[in-house]
């Protein structure tokens with residue numbers, strides 16, 4: 001069963017800020033390292049967990065994006081997209097909650113396999129695709145149900161020039177690794 005992180009679509013319909021200055025100083029040094037890393041988060045978490053890592057599928061289905069997500073993807077909120085929500089579990093703890101929005105036109109050709117990822121990491125496809133490009137990061141501060149505040153980031157990936165939006169919420173357990 002997914003470990004409940006109580007994140008809903010409303011959390012992602014918020015004001016995202018560019019990670020460029022002056023926002024960087026607001027972010028503590030230890031979180032800045034995670035928010036700004038443009039490499040594969042999956043690979044970094046596999047190393048941090050000494051291989052004790054898995055992707056837990058929370059939900060996947062066709063749904064309308066939030067206004068903020070639709071704007072980032074230049075699509076209408078009246079259109080549906082494939083929405084994938086997962087938790088990245090390291091050493092048995094939820095370290096990241098990720099929500100990806102994949103427009104239907106992106107799920108063509110080789111990208112059809114994005115529909116059947118299951119518990120395979122999205123990153124394993126993104127970072128092995130020679131056509132992959134990644135846009136700038138935006139960040140925001142989210143409040144979990146227990147009033148804990150966490151950092152989130154998002155960026156638009158392009159595979160063969162087709163977009164998908166990936167949002168990642170960094171959970172407190174990520175920094176509590178012993």
Ligand SMILES: C=C(O[C@@H]1C=C(C(=O)O)C=C[C@H]1O)C(=O)O
Pocket residue numbers: 039040041042043055084085086088096098099100120121122123124126166168
């Ligand atoms: C983009 C990556 O893929 C990770 C895995 C995801 C998934 O399986 O849905 C979603 C976002 C990322 O946290 C990455 O590894 O950098």
